[in-house]
Amino acid sequence: MKPTRNNKATLSDLLDRVLDKGVVIDADVIISLANVPLIGINLRAALAGMETMVKYGMMREYDMEVKDVRKSKGRHELEA
Amino acid sequence: MSEGRYIYCIAECSEKLSLGKIGIDDNDVYTIPCQDISAVVHDCSRKSHKSKGDDIVKMWTMTHECVVESAMERWCGVLPLSFDTIVKAEDGRSLEGVVMDWLEEEYHKLKENIDRVKGKLEYSVKVFSDTKIITERIVKSDEDLPEETAHTYKLKLKDTLRQRIQEETARYYHEFYKDIRSAVNDVKVAKLKGEDEQGQMLMNLSCLCGEGIADKLGEQLEKISSIRGFSVRFIGPKPPYSFVGAQIEVK
Numbered sequence: 001m002k003p004t005r006n007n008k009a010t011l012s013d014l015l016d017r018v019l020d021k022g023v024v025i026d027a028d029v030i031i032s033l034a035n036v037p038l039i040g041i042n043l044r045a046a047l048a049g050m051e052t053m054v055k056y057g058m059m060r061e062y063d064m065e066v067k068d069v070r071k072s073k074g075r076h077e078l079e080a
Numbered sequence: 081m082s083e084g085r086y087i088y089c090i091a092e093c094s095e096k097l098s099l100g101k102i103g104i105d106d107n108d109v110y111t112i113p114c115q116d117i118s119a120v121v122h123d124c125s126r127k128s129h130k131s132k133g134d135d136i137v138k139m140w141t142m143t144h145e146c147v148v149e150s151a152m153e154r155w156c157g158v159l160p161l162s163f164d165t166i167v168k169a170e171d172g173r174s175l176e177g178v179v180m181d182w183l184e185e186e187y188h189k190l191k192e193n194i195d196r197v198k199g200k201l202e203y204s205v206k207v208f209s210d211t212k213i214i215t216e217r218i219v220k221s222d223e224d225l226p227e228e229t230a231h232t233y234k235l236k237l238k239d240t241l242r243q244r245i246q247e248e249t250a251r252y253y254h255e256f257y258k259d260i261r262s263a264v265n266d267v268k269v270a271k272l273k274g275e276d277e278q279g280q281m282l283m284n285l286s287c288l289c290g291e292g293i294a295d296k297l298g299e300q301l302e303k304i305s306s307i308r309g310f311s312v313r314f315i316g317p318k319p320p321y322s323f324v325g326a327q328i329e330v331k
Contacts, residue, residue: 001302003203003294003316014141016270021321022162023090023193 082123084166085112085175088147089319090183090190092157092198093118099150104143109150112176114183117190120151121179124166148319157198159190160319197323200265203287203294203316205301207256208279209249213309218244253282256304263296264289268322278311286322 086104094116099109107122141163148160167182169175183190218241261267266288272281287297298314305312 001298001305001312001314003298003314005315014138014145017318017321018141018144018163020162021324022160023324 082125082175084124084168085119085121085179086124087161087165087167087179088120088122088144089151089161090159090194091118091120091151091155092116092194093155099147099154102143102147102150104140104147109147112179112183114180115187117183117187117194119167119179119183120147121167123175145319152201152319157194158319159194159197159324160321193324197288197320200288200290200320200323201294201317202320202322203264203289203297203314204318205260205283205285205287205297206278206281206313206315207283207304208276208311208313209252209282210279210309210311211245214245214248215241217309218248249282252307252310256283257285259300259303260285260287260297263300264293266323270322278313282310288320288323289317 086107088103088109091111093111094113095111096113096118097111099111099120101108103109103122107124109120109122111118111120144163148158152158167175167179169178173181257267264287268286268288270284270286272284274281289297294317301312301314304310
C-alpha cells in the first residue's frame, strides 16, 4: 500500500497537527499568543484540543481573564 | 517597522538565505543562522494571528505547514514549531540578535531534538472497521450465542454480541498495533474520532519512518486492509510534528 498526500486536509486535521503538535517554546522572548486567543469564538468552541492549548499556556491568559470575569460576576451577584 | 519574527521551524542550515515569498500573508521567508542551525522566519508585527474566520485560519495553518515542508525539501534535519510562535525584541536589542542569542542558548536542546527526527518523516495511519461485517462474522462463527428469538433472548443476544464485538476489535487492535510498531521507528497514538464515511475508526496513529521504512509500513497496512471488514487510510509524508518533543523551556 502506498501513502497518499492528503490534499483535502480538513481544518481539524491541520489544527491537530500544526497547533496541538510541533515544538512549543516557553521563553521570555516568545510572544506566542500571550494576549490574543488564537481562534475566533465559533471555532474555539468546536475545538477538541482545547485542553492541550490551555496546558501549553497558549490560552492561559484568556482562560484567567474568563475566570476573573466569572469570579467578579459571582461576587457582584453575592453582594446584590 | 517589523517588531517580531515569526518562526516556522529550526533547520540544520548554517547560512543566511531567502526561501522567497512563501510565508503567511506572502511574507518573505529567510533563515537566521547560529552555528550549524537556523531559525526559518518572516518579519512580522508583535501581534499574534487573530482569527477572521475558519478559511483564513485554515490558510494560515496550511501555509505554516507548506513552509516547514519546503524547509524539509532543502535540509535533512528540521524541527517544526507550533503555529504562531513569534519572537519579540527586548531592551532595544536587534531582533536578529535576539533570535541568534536564543538559538545559541538552546543550541544543545534544539540539536538533540533535530537529531531525533533527522531524515525521518511522519505518516498518518487510520484503521477503520465495518461493524456490520464483523458482527456477521461473529454470528456465523460463535456457537455460544443464543439461538432463541423470544424477547428476553433478543436482549441477551444484543448484550453478548456487543461484548463479542468489543473483544474481537480489541484483539485486532493489539495485533495491528504490534505489526505496525515493529515496522516503523516510532509510533504515537492519537485520539479516535468516531465514525466517518470509511467506517468506525479503530486506530489513529502517527508513525515516524526513516528511509525505506514507509515501504515496510505500507506492506503491513496492505495486510490489514486485505482482512474483510477493515480499511486503512495511509497519508503522508508530513513533517514529524508528533515526534519533536512537547515543550522547550528556557531558563
